Each structure stands twice: as C-alpha cells, then as structure tokens.
Amino acid sequence: MSVKISMKDVAKEAGVSVSTVSRVLNNGKYVTDETKNKVNTAVKKLNYRPNVIARGLRTQKTNSVGLILPDITNEFFGKLAKSIEEKLNEHNINLLLCNSNENPKIEKNYIEALLDKSVDGLIFISSGFDENLDLFPEDLPVVVIDRRPSADRNIYFISSENKKGGYLATKHLIENGCRDILMLKDEKLVSPMNERLLGYQAALRDYNIDFRPEYIIKSKIDLKEIKEKILKIHNKIKFDGIFAGADRLAIGAIRTLSKLGYQIPADIQIVGFDNIPFAKYYNPSITTIAQQIDKIGHKSAELIIELINNKNMGQADSFYFPVYLIKRESTT
Amino acid sequence: MSVKISMKDVAKEAGVSVSTVSRVLNNGKYVTDETKNKVNTAVKKLNYRPNVIARGLRTQKTNSVGLILPDITNEFFGKLAKSIEEKLNEHNINLLLCNSNENPKIEKNYIEALLDKSVDGLIFISSGFDENLDLFPEDLPVVVIDRRPSADRNIYFISSENKKGGYLATKHLIENGCRDILMLKDEKLVSPMNERLLGYQAALRDYNIDFRPEYIIKSKIDLKEIKEKILKIHNKIKFDGIFAGADRLAIGAIRTLSKLGYQIPADIQIVGFDNIPFAKYYNPSITTIAQQIDKIGHKSAELIIELINNKNMGQADSFYFPVYLIKRESTT
Incomplete structure (x- = not known):
C-alpha cells in the first residue's frame, strides 16, 4: 500500500501554497520560521519524502x-x-x-x-x-x-514579410506620384530593416527609377537622431517621398519637416512601418505597413x-x- | 594546509564559466555530457567539495x-x-x-x-x-x-511630486486665460492620478474657480478610449483647457479635437503629464509636466x-x- 504523497498534499495539510512548500524544501529563503514549521510538520505527518522528490524537482518544469x-x-x-x-x-x-x-x-x-x-x-x-x-x-x-x-x-x-512591406510602401509612394524617395533605416545590420531596403529597391526597379545610395538615410530608431539627420540633408537632397523603416522614424521626420515649413502630404508624402498605436493618432495620421x-x-x-x-x-x-x-x- | 577551493578555480580548471559549473553542480540542466565530464574531472582533481558549497549556494545572492x-x-x-x-x-x-x-x-x-x-x-x-x-x-x-x-x-x-504637477499644469492653463478646464484621468484609484487631481482642485481653488465633477473625464490610458470619451462630451460640455493626467491621454485628445475642427491651442489649450519622448515630437508639440x-x-x-x-x-x-x-x- 503506497499512496504517492505529492507536494500538493503537503501544501494542503500545511495550509500554504505549493510554491511555499517548494521554497521551504529547496532553500528556505523567503519563509518565516512559522511557515517552515508548518511545512515540516506536514511533511512528517504525511511521511512525505522531500529528498526523493527534491531530486525530481530539479528536472521538473519551472513554468x-x-x-x-x-x-x-x-x-x-x-x-x-x-x-x-x-x-x-x-x-x-x-x-x-x-x-x-x-x-x-x-x-x-x-x-x-x-x-x-x-x-x-x-x-x-x-x-x-x-x-x-x-x-x-x-x-x-x-x-x-x-x-x-x-x-x-x-x-x-x-x-x-519585411521585404514585401518595403515593396508595398515604396510602390504606394510611386503610384502617388513620388519619384525622389528617401528611405530612413536603422544603421544596424539587422535583417528586418535590410529586407525592407530590398523591397524598396525592388519597387524602384519595377518602376524604372534609379536607386541612389545617397537616398538611404541611416539613423538609430530615435526621435532626436532622425531629426538631426533630416535637418542635415533636407536642403541638400531633393525628395518628394519618404519610406521610413519604422513609425518612430516617420514621426521624427514629419515633425521636423513640418517645423521647416513643408506640408505633409502635399509637399512630401510619408509611409511608416509597424503600425504602432501612435501612428493612427499622429497629426497627420501616418500611412504605414502594419505588422501583425x-x-x-x-x-x-x-x-x-x-x-x-x-x-x-x-x-x-x-x-x-x-x-x-x-x-x-x-x-x- | 587547507587552501579553500572555489567554484572559480573549478571553472578555470575545466575551461568553462562559473555559471556553467554552478549549473552542473546544481541541476545538470542545459549542459552537454562533455561539459559535465570536464567539470566533474576538475572537481575531483581539485578535491572540490560541491556538497558543502552547494549548501552555501542556496543562501547566496543570485545577483x-x-x-x-x-x-x-x-x-x-x-x-x-x-x-x-x-x-x-x-x-x-x-x-x-x-x-x-x-x-x-x-x-x-x-x-x-x-x-x-x-x-x-x-x-x-x-x-x-x-x-x-x-x-x-x-x-x-x-x-x-x-x-x-x-x-x-x-x-x-x-x-x-504628483500633486504639485497637477497644480502647475492647471495654474499654467488658468494664467493663460482658461476658465473651463477638463481633467482627463485614469479610471483606476491609483495614487499618482489622484494626487494630480488634488493638485488640479487646489489650483482651481486658489484662483476662485468652482470645481465641477462633470469636468473630470475618466478613461483608461488608451488612445481609442479617450477618443471615444472626447467624442461623447465635446458638444455637451464647454471647455477651453484640458489637463491630461498622462501624455498618452493628451495625444488622443489633441488628435480627436483636431479632427473635429478645433484649433490647438487657439481654441483649446492642453497640458499633458510625464514628458514621454513623443510629447516633444507631436504636432503640435505638447506642453507637459516632466517627471524625472x-x-x-x-x-x-x-x-x-x-x-x-x-x-x-x-x-x-x-x-x-x-x-x-x-x-x-x-x-x-
């Protein structure tokens, strides 16, 4: 006759949670002496064998x-x-x-x-x-x-589908009449942003627009840094569209260009990426590539x-x- | 002659990290047999006594x-x-x-x-x-x-200093000519928002403006919910100023009021709270109470x-x- 006593039984007997029993049996940290006594009394009463189980615990899931x-x-x-x-x-x-x-x-x-x-x-x-x-x-x-x-x-x-996202964004700008399209991208070599760039290039190619490396603006995904980058290039490069590889970059760009007197979208159209909650509530609201x-x-x-x-x-x-x-x- | 052998010595001898030694000695999870062998060989060679130390480990800091x-x-x-x-x-x-x-x-x-x-x-x-x-x-x-x-x-x-923040925001609106000031606040009874409300009430009192409970608009800190609340009340209550208890509420309110045709700040002035990064980059940029x-x-x-x-x-x-x-x- 060997009914297997579980930690749950001990917990019930001691009137504490399973998690507390586990803590008492394993390291004794974060338990009062009173609780320890309760658990140990229950262990004795039920003849629960903590050592055997404790070994089991170690390979057990931690959830x-x-x-x-x-x-x-x-x-x-x-x-x-x-x-x-x-x-x-x-x-x-x-x-x-x-x-x-x-x-x-x-x-x-x-x-x-x-x-x-x-x-x-x-x-x-x-x-x-x-x-x-x-x-x-x-x-x-x-x-x-x-x-x-x-x-x-x-x-x-x-x-x-990051490449497809870059393609859709750029295609939308081209079909809306844009020909000089900046892409704002993270300076890091991480795959999503690079695939968005590939999509941007593929769309330009499909519409017979030359790819110009100086139209790729690299910036951390940071509002202040993208502002500085835009301030630096806005009167050096001519552009009528922006594909921003992240909504945060789109927001930094719109704000900066608005302050410079550009009308969005009349002068410059912008597409973001991610569909963060603020994209919908920005002034103007931001056309974006939604990720699910x-x-x-x-x-x-x-x-x-x-x-x-x-x-x-x-x-x-x-x-x-x-x-x-x-x-x-x-x-x- | 009893030099105390540490886990660090074992790690060095075995050519693995201290963290790996600890894992081998404690539960053997996430280590290859090869690594286990290396560690156990080092333990034997150095005559390291894992049991004694293992007990120590249990009350040791986990950093x-x-x-x-x-x-x-x-x-x-x-x-x-x-x-x-x-x-x-x-x-x-x-x-x-x-x-x-x-x-x-x-x-x-x-x-x-x-x-x-x-x-x-x-x-x-x-x-x-x-x-x-x-x-x-x-x-x-x-x-x-x-x-x-x-x-x-x-x-x-x-x-x-949340109460002071509510006071400063409301005082600023009053000194700018606002007399009918909404407060947007979380519907939950958590202390920061309640203190901001106390500050709002104190400022009204100091400037002899009556407090009207219907001017307190409760909403989750959620863009969509605050939009719905604003849509519901904007033509029922007359207001020329808003103290938003969180910048996210301010953004939802500005966007909604702009779409309804109100000019910010000409028709309605708004102060937010928190100084989240987007507050500075919103169109218009948002006057706010900065928390450090x-x-x-x-x-x-x-x-x-x-x-x-x-x-x-x-x-x-x-x-x-x-x-x-x-x-x-x-x-x-």
Whole structure:
C-alpha cells in the first residue's frame, strides 16, 4: 500500500501554497520560521519524502519562459512582449522579460541569468550579433523572432514579410506620384530593416527609377537622431517621398519637416512601418505597413510551448506573417 | 594546509564559466555530457567539495532583481524600466521584468515566480491592489515606485511630486486665460492620478474657480478610449483647457479635437503629464509636466542594492522627486 504523497498534499495539510512548500524544501529563503514549521510538520505527518522528490524537482518544469528583447522603450517590442505574455499566461506560464538595450554584452549576461533561473525555454530577439546564439544549450527550446540568424542555424524563426512591406510602401509612394524617395533605416545590420531596403529597391526597379545610395538615410530608431539627420540633408537632397523603416522614424521626420515649413502630404508624402498605436493618432495620421504583432506574439508563445513539451521537432521551421498597407493622411 | 577551493578555480580548471559549473553542480540542466565530464574531472582533481558549497549556494545572492510593472506598452514604464536596468547593470545585477497587465491575479503569479527564482530583491509598481503586498516575505528587500501603498505599511517608496504637477499644469492653463478646464484621468484609484487631481482642485481653488465633477473625464490610458470619451462630451460640455493626467491621454485628445475642427491651442489649450519622448515630437508639440524618470529609476536601483546589502535599514523612507512644467506648442 503506497499512496504517492505529492507536494500538493503537503501544501494542503500545511495550509500554504505549493510554491511555499517548494521554497521551504529547496532553500528556505523567503519563509518565516512559522511557515517552515508548518511545512515540516506536514511533511512528517504525511511521511512525505522531500529528498526523493527534491531530486525530481530539479528536472521538473519551472513554468517560466524567458524573453530577451533589444529595446523595451520601442513600442513595437513592448506590444510584442505583451501579446507573447497574454498567450503564455493562458497556459499558466510566466514570462521573464530582459532588455538587452541593443548591447551584446548585456544580452550575454541575460542569457546566462535566464539559464541559471532554469527557464523552460527562451524567446529571443537578438541585439544583432549572432555569436550569442552559441550560448544556447542544445536541449534548450528556443524561438527567435524578428531578427533572423544566419541561415545555417537550425532554429525556429518567426517574422513578418519585411521585404514585401518595403515593396508595398515604396510602390504606394510611386503610384502617388513620388519619384525622389528617401528611405530612413536603422544603421544596424539587422535583417528586418535590410529586407525592407530590398523591397524598396525592388519597387524602384519595377518602376524604372534609379536607386541612389545617397537616398538611404541611416539613423538609430530615435526621435532626436532622425531629426538631426533630416535637418542635415533636407536642403541638400531633393525628395518628394519618404519610406521610413519604422513609425518612430516617420514621426521624427514629419515633425521636423513640418517645423521647416513643408506640408505633409502635399509637399512630401510619408509611409511608416509597424503600425504602432501612435501612428493612427499622429497629426497627420501616418500611412504605414502594419505588422501583425499579436499574431507574431501568439505564434511565438504557442511554438515555445510545443517545443517545451516535445523537444524533438526535427528540422526547425521559419514563419513569415503577411504585412499590409494602411492608408492614412500622410500620403495622398 | 587547507587552501579553500572555489567554484572559480573549478571553472578555470575545466575551461568553462562559473555559471556553467554552478549549473552542473546544481541541476545538470542545459549542459552537454562533455561539459559535465570536464567539470566533474576538475572537481575531483581539485578535491572540490560541491556538497558543502552547494549548501552555501542556496543562501547566496543570485545577483538578480525582479521588477513588476503594470503596463509594458506605456512609454513611462518602459523608460523607467530602462533606467532602473542601466543602474543595476553597472553593479552587475540582472533585472527580470514582469508585466502584470494591470491584473492583480497575474501580478500575484509573478510575485510568486520571482520568489521561486530567488531574486535578491523586488522593485514593484502595483496594479493598484494593495493586497498583493502581503505576499512579500518580511526579509525580502522591496522598493515600491509610483503607486503608493497605504500609509501603515513600512515600505520604501519612490515617486514624483504628483500633486504639485497637477497644480502647475492647471495654474499654467488658468494664467493663460482658461476658465473651463477638463481633467482627463485614469479610471483606476491609483495614487499618482489622484494626487494630480488634488493638485488640479487646489489650483482651481486658489484662483476662485468652482470645481465641477462633470469636468473630470475618466478613461483608461488608451488612445481609442479617450477618443471615444472626447467624442461623447465635446458638444455637451464647454471647455477651453484640458489637463491630461498622462501624455498618452493628451495625444488622443489633441488628435480627436483636431479632427473635429478645433484649433490647438487657439481654441483649446492642453497640458499633458510625464514628458514621454513623443510629447516633444507631436504636432503640435505638447506642453507637459516632466517627471524625472531617470532619477526615479536610478534611485530605485540604488535603494534596492542598499537594502540587499544591509537589510536592517529601520523605518522605511519615502522619496518624492520634483516635477516641472515644459512649455511647448499646445498652450499659448
């Protein structure tokens, strides 16, 4: 007759949560002496064998997933984190968020820290330096979003159709009559922005417009820096359209050009990217390429759960979510 | 002759990181057999006694701090998280971020999860329900920011001079000629917004303007909801000024009123709160009450470090950082 006593039984007997029992049995941190006594009394009474179970605990799931992202103040990543979390919470999994601040050294620290915390899996938006992917143990479930690692890695990857987005934005500007189109892009060599650039170039080609490298304006995704870049070039280069690779860049550009006396969209038309909430509420509202942030977030969460439950999924897949243009006031 | 062998020595001998040694000795998760062998060989060679040390490890610091905040997509909290992290990173402490989504049940889960991960301390921005503060073990270093818990709790608290901010905003509008001033505020009963309301009322009183409860418009800090609220009241209530308790509310209001044909600031003047980056780059740029987000973030980080290193700091202090008005185009 050996009924298996579980930690849940101990928790019930002691009148505390399972989590508290686990803390008492594992390290005794953050529990009062009174609670410790309650738990230990319950353990004795039920003849629960913590040592045996404790060993089991170590390979047990922690019901936590880590998310490392490059910039917590970027609306796109904030919204993405929120939708990943919504889906994980439905499955009672906690999300531990870490902000690498676009810094590979900090990113490395966070990967180590999350491994030390025994997260069940990791969702990763890279700071752009592939080397840190080498830190992932082979048996750790990993899903990479947004910024694609080099092709030879067998890793699950989720992103948007970025090239198509760049194409749609540029095509829209050309069909609205623009011929001298700037592209504003991140100075970093991360894949989404480069694919948007490829889309921009492809559209120019299809409409027989020459690509001119000086029409690519590089800037951090930062309001102040894009303002300075626009101030520097606006009377040196002639342009009637702007494809901004991020809505934040579009906002910085519109504000700066408005202050210089340009009419948006009469003088210069602008298309952004991401469809952050402010794009719709800006003056003028911003035509943009919408990414399906919620779908990307939910898919990442579902995929990591699947990988945690069934580690041998074979060859890793990539998923690309469709993008679409939302026409607003910043284009005619 | 007993030289104390440390985990660092083992790491060096095995040619792996300390963190890897710790993982091998503690749970064996996320390490290849090859690495395990290397570490175990080094342990034997150096006669390192992992059991003794392992016990020590359990009460050892983890160099991680948890931050629970209510809305990751709110620019104010994003910027705050970033500055907390900057300061903690200087001290080689990792920050694990959790988004409660303004939901006390999720918040409770995250408090338990972070305790399970043995964070050294917790920085907490409440979803507004004091009950969850009861979950904190007495010996856990805790700093609460922004939303004040009830006065009888002995807990460190950091915030802005919110009442003064509400006063400054309203005074500015009155001195610019406004007499019928709306206040837009969060519908939740959290302390910062209520203090801003007290400041608004105090300014009205000082200038002999009657307080009218129907001039308080409650809305989530959400662009769409504030738009709907403005659409509902704009031709029912006469107003020439708006004090928005958050810049996001100011943006939603300006956009909606502009579309209705009102001139900002000629017809209606608006003051926001927080000084989020977009406030300066909106069309028109937004007069706002600036919170010193970086100072609040850095102080929180410094305080939690102090509490971790010296738990008995006696009676807990409160810190209130000054706010100031930044005049921009949304007021005359």
